[in-house]
Amino acid sequence: MFSRRSLGVLVVAAFAVAVGVATETAARAAPRLPPSPVLDSCPDPVDPVEAATVEEVEQLLVGTWLRCGDTPFMVGDAGPLGVALTADGRFFRVYQGSDGGLVRVEGLEQEGTWTVLASDTSYQVNLTTSGLGTATSGGLEFFESPSQVRFGTMIGPGAAVRWTGDPPVPGSVPGADDGPCGQPRDPLVLTSVADVEQRLVGTWVRCSETSGFGTPLEGQVGLEIVEDRRFFRVYRGADGNPVRGEGDGQEGTWEVIDVTSTGEPGAFQLNLMLGGRMSMNHVVLLQDPIHLRLVSEVSSDYQLWDGAPLPLPTAPPEPEPPEVAPPDTQPAPAPPPDGSLPPTGPSPSIGLLGLVFLAVGIALRRSTRSAAR
Incomplete structure (x- = not known):
């Protein structure tokens, strides 16, 4: 039989073994990342x-x-x-x-x-x-x-x-994907306001969650920029082709201005005016295929429409409701033979440390009963 001293030694040893195994398991599961070369603070130079x-x-x-x-x-x-x-x-x-x-x-x-x-x-x-x-x-x-x-x-x-x-x-950027419109792509070199204006004219299909005016209207798929300095919100028609929106808030005017500073050529801004509001956007044009990015508070991405029918807008799938067991269909658990109350909830899982202490408790109980005899 176990003496009280030997039981104490057993408890300490079992605890050490369980903690050691758990620590080793956690160390294996955690990814080991290399230390960052960035200093926590700037040294005094x-x-x-x-x-x-x-x-x-x-x-x-x-x-x-x-x-x-x-x-x-x-x-x-x-x-x-x-x-x-x-x-x-x-x-x-x-x-x-x-x-x-x-x-x-x-x-x-x-x-x-x-x-x-x-x-x-x-x-x-x-x-x-x-x-x-x-x-x-x-x-x-x-x-x-x-x-x-x-x-x-x-x-x-x-x-x-x-x-x-x-x-x-x-x-490449660790963990990054291609982003909207299959980026990245090569930027075009923009030479003048006239060059930018000529490249902007056309129908642009949105491929990001935002538009030149922030959150797009329901069903809006892009913008049409026309030569007479007007632009229109664009929607998908019944035949799949883009159609201009009609009515208030669907049409505005646009202008391109040169915001080049000394030594930094090729910086241009697109101003979109609609309903008393102005959206000011830095213009980035890319190629292969032609791609437009408008940068303001957020970035909005467009591809030049290639003439193919536009896909129907898709709504995100609705989450499935959680499964709920029908009431009064589960049989009541039978009472245990020793007369104790049955558990009222799911039994918790017993980990390695719990099993060790359970074994120690059984041994201690047997030792106590033997000493009482």
């Missing part, structure tokens, strides 16, 4: 580096820069880990790959161009992202220990540290 010309600033900026802490970043958002600036005036957003290394991503919203501008007292860098517009970082300051750049943005001061490990390799 020393040894400032002076730059006297635009060319010297450009030379200092070439390389891969990573975010540090929660400060604003050069590309205007905190999505990527960093940004890689190349000597030919291009940049790429940088992410962490599945193996822990850095990958640089090309395509819409992932790459663009950068330029350095000089004022009387400081320098600024403008990063123009394809499909997203331009982010400006001014008051550039460089440091050597560690290699760091500090700057100011519209939402506050920011900083980035230079990456000194293996250079990023070409790749």
Whole structure:
């Protein structure tokens, strides 16, 4: 029989075994992700580096820069880990790959161009992202220990540290899909207001949840932009072809304006005026096939109608109701032979730790009964 001391040892040993097995099981189930190279906070820099010309600033900026802490970043958002600036005036957003290394991503919203501008007292860098517009970082300051750049943005001061490990390799955004309209695609270079106006004329079928005016009206499938500076909301006709909407709120006017800033050619804005409202959208045109993106508070995506009948709109499937057992159809459980009350709910599952303690409890009960005898 077990003595009380041996039972105590057994309890401790059983508990240790159960906890060890459970910990090992959890460790196997949890994915082991590589640590992020982004620093939790920006280190205090020393040894400032002076730059006297635009060319010297450009030379200092070439390389891969990573975010540090929660400060604003050069590309205007905190999505990527960093940004890689190349000597030919291009940049790429940088992410962490599945193996822990850095990958640089090309395509819409992932790459663009950068330029350095000089004022009387400081320098600024403008990063123009394809499909997203331009982010400006001014008051550039460089440091050597560690290699760091500090700057100011519209939402506050920011900083980035230079990456000194293996250079990023070409790749894709981890976990991303193709997005609406099968993106990404190659952006077209827009040269003038007349060029943009000519490319915009046509019927555009929506392939995103939003439209140039935010949430589209019920049944609306796109926009028709015509040469006389009018546009119409477009719906699917009975034959599958697009038809113009009729009545109030279905027709408006449009204009294209050049919002190019110094050193950043090719930026244009489409203004849609309807019912006293104006929707201002940055224009991005892509090819293979022709694709239009309008960027304002949200991004709206369209494809140029190819003449094929439009599909019928589909509604999301309604959720199936949960199964409910009919009342008074389940037989009542028979009372156990020892006269105890039957359980009133489903029995909980017993895990490994519960089984161990159940066995220990049975052994302790037997030992107590033997000692009483």
